[in-house]
Amino acid sequence: MLTRNLNTFIHYLKNIDLRKRFTFMRLQFTGISFLLALAFYCPAFAQRSAAEYFEDGNTKAGTGDFNGAMQAYTTVISMNPDHAPSYFNRGLAKANLKDYRGAMGDYDRAIELNPKEALYYQSRGVSKSLQDDYRSAIDDYSKAIELNPEEPKAYYNRGVSYAKLKNHRNALVDLDHALSLNPDELAALYARGNCKQDLQEYAGSLADFTRVIELSPKRTGAYAGRGLAKLELGDYQGAAADFTRAIELSPNDSEYYNNRGLAKTKLEDFQGAILDYDKTIQLDAENYNAYYGRGFAKGKLNDPRGAIADLSKAIEVKNAYTGDPKKNAYIGKINKEKLDELRDQVQTNIKIDKLTNERAEAYYARAIAKSKVGELKGALADLTIAVELSPTYSNAYFSRAMIRSAAGDQMGAVLDFTSSIKLRSDYPEAYYLRGIVKNSLGEINDGCLDLSKAGELGYQQAYKVIGAYCN
Missing domain, CATH: 1.25.40.10 (Tetratricopeptide repeat domain)
Known part of the structure; x- marks a missing residue:
């Protein structure tokens, strides 16, 4: 044979x-x-x-x-x-x-x-x-x-x-x-x-990449991976050395310069970091991480105007969360009409919370009442005050996300759903709604992963959506 x-x-x-x-x-x-x-x-x-x-x-x-x-x-x-x-x-x-x-x-x-x-x-x-x-x-x-x-x-x-x-x-x-x-x-x-x-098992990660390098000394990605592990473990000199080796093997990969710039920034070698960020931007003009790092380094070198210019680029480049929040491109499998239908099917179970001295709970309850009579601007204003008064108020972020989505601000909705999930990791409705919004905006893989998590947490409707829009 x-x-x-x-x-x-x-x-x-x-x-x-x-x-x-x-x-x-x-x-x-x-x-x-x-x-x-x-x-x-x-x-x-x-x-x-x-x-x-x-x-x-x-x-x-x-x-x-x-x-x-x-x-x-x-x-x-x-x-x-x-x-x-x-x-x-x-x-x-x-x-x-x-x-x-x-x-x-x-x-x-x-x-x-x-x-x-x-x-x-x-x-x-x-x-x-x-x-x-x-x-x-x-x-x-x-x-x-x-x-x-x-x-x-x-x-x-x-x-x-x-x-x-x-x-x-x-x-x-x-x-x-x-x-x-x-x-x-x-x-x-x-x-x-x-x-x-x-x-986040960085020591184990470092050991694996080291073994790869021993077996295949010209494996560029192994040096880059080990460099990332060393960054997390605080070995900034070692990280810079690994990224330097990765650059020697692959001199046109912008991320290796960017990561070495980060290591140099950690070592407070700001001039050296700026050179690496310059090279990153030369190779990839839309690398917003490099603008961020260079802006930070310029600030440390008393160049505030240069820092402002770079940090502004870091905010603006390829950022879906800036600009007119209502100018959404519904390029995913779920169109706007279906998004509205699926969102409006979600039933929120509002329970009375103990009124604290800041009275965030009263703002929250009034916002829900306003939303029911179509006063969306007033509801958003009340929910914004509620989260300012109580920054860990998960339900307020969730409700504000719902209203933002209904008003067409899908990016703002994603941010608020994310905040509610950070505060309450077992929030199935938040995963579900963030999933359908992301799907509608073209982030299909991330959206489907959110839907999968919602189903895992017991929200069975998620599997119907997965069957229709994820496979």
């Missing part, structure tokens, strides 16, 4: 909390090797047997001629419609041509013919992952693991899928398992380092 490795990769960027002023990290899915199945017996077709066409497909796939390979496997299938390996290999050929939907159709048929082959499920999972269908991909990886529990790539791919869904604990379990089966697998070490950073 001939075996050739034709690895298919997918990458994604993971944004760290922007308040930390560094944003670049990568994870990677391991590709499924192109499986060349055992030759099989078939009667002759014209002058060539099915086995010869099959081997021809394997040879063409091995040289990168996936169109030719696909045609060869199609010929085999016309001769033997029940040959699962030909459907599978044709699916791999389609996947290499980025026809992931077509590949899935072939994997489906291969699985129908041979439901006990783990690699078929794993390959279908990869095609689903490449279409961002991570939940369904996880089902396929789980089936592959059930059939072959000793295959580390299945745990790895499932772990990265969990990470994409921000289920970092489950991701870490799978990545640990993958590494227990293959301790020096670079992709798994790298992914686990990223996952640990998401879980």
Whole structure:
């Protein structure tokens, strides 16, 4: 049996909390090797047997001629419609041509013919992952693991899928398992380092990236990832050194300069930081983190006018929360009419709270009454006073978000829903409403994650919306 490795990769960027002023990290899915199945017996077709066409497909796939390979496997299938390996290999050929939907159709048929082959499920999972269908991909990886529990790539791919869904604990379990089966697998070490950073386990993250560097000293992202871990652990000199190495390996990546600028700022090397922020902006004129960092450094160097100019850019560039709040672009799957319908279906359960000396509760109750008679401006004014008097008043932020959304200020609504969630992390209605608003504004992935959290917290309506607008 001939075996050739034709690895298919997918990458994604993971944004760290922007308040930390560094944003670049990568994870990677391991590709499924192109499986060349055992030759099989078939009667002759014209002058060539099915086995010869099959081997021809394997040879063409091995040289990168996936169109030719696909045609060869199609010929085999016309001769033997029940040959699962030909459907599978044709699916791999389609996947290499980025026809992931077509590949899935072939994997489906291969699985129908041979439901006990783990690699078929794993390959279908990869095609689903490449279409961002991570939940369904996880089902396929789980089936592959059930059939072959000793295959580390299945745990790895499932772990990265969990990470994409921000289920970092489950991701870490799978990545640990993958590494227990293959301790020096670079992709798994790298992914686990990223996952640990998401879980704020920075010492563990640093150890993983260090091991990646030991195994592959020119792996740029590992230096960047370790630099981020060192920043969080307070080793600013070490962080700057790692970002310098990353820059040496990849001198046109703006984020490495930006992150080194942050490390220099922490070391109070403001002149050096400004040079790095200058380079960041030269490479990426819309990097608002760099304007923020440079503005801060200029302020420390007694250049207040320069600081104001840069900080103004930091506020204005690519900021959806500035400008006319009513000029929303409803570019998501949920249009404005559906947004209004879904929001208005949410029933808020208003309970009387003890009146404090500041009387924020009275402003809140009056705002609810005003909103019921259509006095939205008065209601917003009362709710604003309520949160000024009681900054931890979660229900007031929630109600103000509802009214802002009804008035067309969707960005303001998102901010208020976020405030209510920060104050009360188990607020299902806030996750639900923030989810549908984000979806309507085109932030579909984040919106669907909010809806998933609402469902997890018991708000069952969320799953109906997920079914209609997230899949």
